[in-house]
Amino acid sequence: MSISEEQWQAEQERVDSVTRKIRKEVAALEERTSGVRSDVVEIRKHFWDEVTINLSNAEDLIETYFSMKQQADIMNERERSHRHARMRLDKYKRLIQSPYFGRIDFREEGGKQVDQIYLGIASFIEEDGLDFLIYDWRAPISSLYYDYGPGAAQYDTPSGRIAGEMELKRQFVIRDGQIRFLFDTGITIGDELLQQALSRTADAQMRSIVATIQREQNQVIRNEQAKMLIVQGAAGSGKTSAALQRVAYLLYRHRETLKADQMVLFSPNPLFNSYVSTVLPELGEENMVQTTFQEYLESRLGSEFAVEDPFDQIEYVLAQEQAGGYEIRLEGIGYKSSAAFLHLLQSYVRKLGTEGMVFKPVRFRGYEVISAERLSQHFYSLDPAIRIPNRIELLKEWVLGELKSFEKLQRKQQWVEEEMELLSEEEYQRAYQRLRKSSRNEIETFDDLDQEKVILAGIIVQQQLSPVRTWVKCLEFVDVRKMYSLLFSQNGLAASLALLEEELPRTWTEIAGQTTAALADGCLSYEDATPYLYLTELLNGFRMNTHVRHVVIDEVQDYSAFQLEFMKHLFPRSRMTALGDFNQSIYAHTSVLGNLQPAADLFGGDQTEVIRLTRSYRSTKEIVEFTKCMVEGKDIIPFDRSGELPKVAVVDRNEWHDRIHEEIRQLQSEGYESIGLICKTAAESLNAYESLKERISLQLIKKGTGSFAKGAQVIPAYLAKGVEFDAVIVYDGSVACYARESERKLFYTVCTRAMHALRIFSIGTPSPFITSQPEECYVLVK
Numbered sequence: 179m180s181i182s183e184e185q186w187q188a189e190q191e192r193v194d195s196v197t198r199k200i201r202k203e204v205a206a207l208e209e210r211t212s213g214v215r216s217d218v219v220e221i222r223k224h225f226w227d228e229v230t231i232n233l234s235n236a237e238d239l240i241e242t243y244f245s246m247k248q249q250a251d252i253m254n255e256r257e258r259s260h261r262h263a264r265m266r267l268d269k270y271k272r273l274i275q276s277p278y279f280g281r282i283d284f285r286e287e288g289g290k291q292v293d294q295i296y297l298g299i300a301s302f303i304e305e306d307g308l309d310f311l312i313y314d315w316r317a318p319i320s321s322l323y324y325d326y327g328p329g330a331a332q333y334d335t336p337s338g339r340i341a342g343e344m345e346l347k348r349q350f351v352i353r354d355g356q357i358r359f360l361f362d363t364g365i366t367i368g369d370e371l372l373q374q375a376l377s378r379t380a381d382a383q384m385r386s387i388v389a390t391i392q393r394e395q396n397q398v399i400r401n402e403q404a405k406m407l408i409v410q411g412a413a414g415s416g417k418t419s420a421a422l423q424r425v426a427y428l429l430y431r432h433r434e435t436l437k438a439d440q441m442v443l444f445s446p447n448p449l450f451n452s453y454v455s456t457v458l459p460e461l462g463e464e465n466m467v468q469t470t471f472q473e474y475l476e477s478r479l480g481s482e483f484a485v486e487d488p489f490d491q492i493e494y495v496l497a498q499e500q501a502g503g504y505e506i507r508l509e510g511i512g513y514k515s516s517a518a519f520l521h522l523l524q525s526y527v528r529k530l531g532t533e534g535m536v537f538k539p540v541r542f543r544g545y546e547v548i549s550a551e552r553l554s555q556h557f558y559s560l561d562p563a564i565r566i567p568n569r570i571e572l573l574k575e576w577v578l579g580e581l582k583s584f585e586k587l588q589r590k591q592q593w594v595e596e597e598m599e600l601l602s603e604e605e606y607q608r609a610y611q612r613l614r615k616s617s618r619n620e621i622e623t624f625d626d627l628d629q630e631k632v633i634l635a636g637i638i639v640q641q642q643l644s645p646v647r648t649w650v651k652c653l654e655f656v657d658v659r660k661m662y663s664l665l666f667s668q669n670g671l672a673a674s675l676a677l678l679e680e681e682l683p684r685t686w687t688e689i690a691g692q693t694t695a696a697l698a699d700g701c702l703s704y705e706d707a708t709p710y711l712y713l714t715e716l717l718n719g720f721r722m723n724t725h726v727r728h729v730v731i732d733e734v735q736d737y738s739a740f741q742l743e744f745m746k747h748l749f750p751r752s753r754m755t756a757l758g759d760f761n762q763s764i765y766a767h768t769s770v771l772g773n774l775q776p777a778a779d780l781f782g783g784d785q786t787e788v789i790r791l792t793r794s795y796r797s798t799k800e801i802v803e804f805t806k807c808m809v810e811g812k813d814i815i816p817f818d819r820s821g822e823l824p825k826v827a828v829v830d831r832n833e834w835h836d837r838i839h840e841e842i843r844q845l846q847s848e849g850y851e852s853i854g855l856i857c858k859t860a861a862e863s864l865n866a867y868e869s870l871k872e873r874i875s876l877q878l879i880k881k882g883t884g885s886f887a888k889g890a891q892v893i894p895a896y897l898a899k900g901v902e903f904d905a906v907i908v909y910d911g912s913v914a915c916y917a918r919e920s921e922r923k924l925f926y927t928v929c930t931r932a933m934h935a936l937r938i939f940s941i942g943t944p945s946p947f948i949t950s951q952p953e954e955c956y957v958l959v960k
C-alpha cells in the first residue's frame with residue numbers, strides 16, 4: 179500500500195521527536211554512569227581503607243568478616259547498577275539510529291480509542307513515565323505485530339486475553355534517524371521488508387531478525403509451556419535465528435528470575451559459536467553460555483583418554499572407505515549410539531549391583547594397602563538395596579577409614595625415618611610452621627627430640643598419603659575403564675545382557691574386537707565417549723548442573739539418544755529447546771534415523787511440543803527448488819525471492835582450479851563478498867587451499883578455527899553446518915565424491931549454505947544427487 183507524502187512527513191517528524199528525547203536520556207544516563215563508574219573506581223581504590231582488619235580473636239575475626247562483606251556488597255551493588263545503566267545506555271544509543279521498525283494501530287474490543295504501538299528493540303517511555311513511545315518487541319502487545327495482519331486480532335497478557343481490531347500495520351526501515359522505507363502491509367506481514375532483509379549479502383556473523391519475525395517463528399519464540407520444545411525445520415527456515423530471539427524473549431519475560439548465565443547453547447562447532455555470538459548483544463542482552471558437546475566430553479575424559487572428536491570421526495567415515503574394518507566401525511557407530519546400547523549398559527549396571535564390579539587396589543609406595551578383592555568383598559557386603567553410587571560412597575568412606583589406620587602404622591616404618599633425614603631445612607621449617615599453626619602457636623621450638631620425631635613422622639606420612647586420599651575421594655578406585663572394556667572382551671557378557679527384542683548387532687564380535695583394541699591403546703572413539711561417561715555416571719553418580727535453567731541444542735539431529743539422555747541428566751532443572759533438520763543428519767550415527775525421535779522421546783509426549791518450520795528463507799527460490807528434491811523435502815516452501823539457476827560445470831582435472839579461480843573472481847565482481855568453497859573433507863580443503871592461495875585471497879577453515887572473516891573461505895562440508903555464504907562453490911560435486919546414500923544429506927547441507935548463488939564443479943560425471951533433479955532446475959555447463 180502506498181504511503182502519502184504527508185504520512186511519510188508525519189512519521190519522520192515523530193522519528194525526529196522520539197530520537198531527540200532518546201538523545202536527552204542518553205546524555206543524562208551518560209552523566210549518571212560516569213558518576214557510578216567513578217564511585218566504583220573509588221570504592222575499589224579504597225576498599226581496604228574502609229575495612230577494619232583485626233584477626234586477634236574470634237570476635238574480631240567476625241567483625242572483620244562483616245566489615246569486608248559490607249564493603250564488598252556496596253561495591254557489587256554499584257557495579258551491578260553500573261552494568262545495568264551501561265546496558266540501557268547501549269540500547270538507547272542503538273535506538274537513536276533506528277528507534278523502531280513497526281507500528282500497529284489497535285482498538286480494543288468495545289473501546290473507542292485507537293492505540294498507536296511502535297515496536298523497537300527496547301522500550302522507551304515518555305518523560306512523564308506514562309506513555310510508551312516505543313514498545314519492546316517482546317512486550318505482550320507486540321505479538322500482535324508478528325501474528326496478525328489488519329483485521330481482528332488478539333494477544334495474551336499475564337492477566338488474560340485481549341481482543342480487538344488492528345486498523346493499521348506499518349513497517350519502517352530507519353537508518354541514522356532517517357526513514358528509508360515505509361510500507362503499510364496486508365495480511366502477510368513483512369514481505370517487502372523480508373525481501374530486503376534476505377536480499378542483503380551475508381555477514382561474518384549472524385544478525386537478529388527482530389523486524390521481520392514470521393508468524394510461525396513467533397510461535398517458537400514465545401512458547402512457554404513446553405518442557406522440551408522441538409523445532410523441526412527445513413534448511414534456512416530460521417531455526418537458529420528464532421531460537422536466539424527466543425532466548426532474548428525469555429530473558430525479558432523472566433528478567434527477575436532468569437539470567438543469561440543460566441542459559442546454555444550447545445553448538446555444532448566453535449566456529450558456529452562465534453558466528454551467532456553477536457545476536458543477543460545486538461538485542462541488548464548479555465550472551466548466554468556457549469559450548470559444544472565435545473568441549474564437555476574433553477573436560478570430563480580428556481585426562482584419561484585421547485578422546486576422538488566428531489570431526490575426526492566424520493573424516494574417517496567420509497575418507498577411509500578402503501581402511502580395514504571400515505564397515506564394522508560404521509556398524510559399531512550405529513549400535514553404540516542407539517537406545518539398544520543404552521539399555522544394554524543399564525542392564526549391565528543392574529548386574530553389577532550383584533556381581534562383577536571391578537576395583538583397582540589402593541596402593542601406597544608400591545605396597546597394596548587394600549586389594550581389589552577386599553574392595554569388592556566390602557562393596558558386596560553392603561545392603562544390595564542401596565543404589566550403586568551410594569554403595570560406592572560408603573565404600574569410599576570405608577577406604578578412607580582404613581587409610582587412617584594404615585597411616586598410623588606407617589609412622590613407625592623405616593622409610594619415614596629415611597625421609598626425615600632427607601628433609602631440607604626449608605621443608606623442616608615448613609613442617610614446623612604447620613605444626614605451630616595446628617597447635618595454635620603453643621609450640622615455640624622443637625625441644626624434645628622424640629616428640630619432634632613423632633610429629634615429623636606424622637607430617638611426612640600424611641603428606642605422602644595425600645595423593646592417595648585424593649585418588650580415593652575422586653573414586654578412582656572404581657575401574658570403569660576395565661568394566662567398559664569387559665563388556666566387549668568377556669565372552670558372552672554382552673549377549674547375556676541384551677534385551678530379547680534388542681539383540682546385539684550381527685557383527686558384534688568384530689565390533690567388540692575393534693573397541694577392545696582402541697581402549698587398550700588409550701583411545702576413546704567418539705562413539706564410545708558418551709556411553710563410557712554414561713556408565714561412569716551410572717556407577718559413580720550423576721554430576722549435575724542445577725544452576726542452568728534452559729538448554730538450547732542446535733543441530734539436534736546430530737546427537738545420539740545417548741547424548742540427549744545425558745544432557746537431560748546433566749541439567750535436571752532445565753527446559754530444552756532443540757532445533758533440528760533430519761535432512762541434515764551428517765553423522766554416521768544419526769543418518770540412519772529418519773526423524774528427531776530421540777529428542778521427542780526424551781521428556782515424553784505430554785511435556786514435548788514440536789513446531790515445524792517449512793518455509794525456507796536463506797536461499798533463492800531456484801536454489802531451494804534444486805535442493806529440496808535431493809531429500810524428503812516436498813513440504814519445503816521457498817520464500818519468493820529469485821536468482822540464477824544453480825550452475826553445474828563438468829571440468830577436467832587439469833583446468834579445475836583455473837575454473838574455480840575464474841568463478842571466484844566472477845562472483846566477487848558481481849558483488850558477492852562471502853564465498854564458501856565447500857569441500858568434502860579436511861584433506862580436500864587443504865588441497866583446494868594450496869592450489870588456489872597464490873592466486874586469490876582465501877581463508878582455510880579447520881576444525882579449530884574460532885571465527886571467520888568476510889571473503890572467500892575454503893571449508894570442509896561438516897564445518898559449514900549452520901553458517902551461510904552469498905555464494906557457494908562446491909569444490910567437487912562429482913559421482914566420485916557424492917554418491918553413497920550416506921552422503922546425500924551431506925551434499926544437501928552443502929548446497930543449502932548458499933543464499934544467492936550456487937556453483938558446482940564436477941570432475942567428470944556429476945553426482946546422482948544432481949542428475950536426478952529435473953533438468954530445468956539447474957544449468958549444466960560442459
Ligand SMILES: Nc1ncnc2c1ncn2[C@@H]1O[C@H](COP(=O)(O)OP(=O)(O)OP(=O)(O)O)[C@@H](O)[C@H]1O
Nearest residue numbers: 387390391392413414415416417418419795796900
Ligand atoms: N524472519 C526472518 N527475517 C529475516 N531473515 C530471516 C528470517 N528467518 C530466517 N532468516 C534468515 O534466513 C537465514 C537462515 O536462518 P537460520 O540460519 O536461522 O536458519 P536455520 O533453520 O537454522 O538453517 P540451517 O538449518 O540450514 O542451518 C539467515 O540468514 C536468517 O537471517
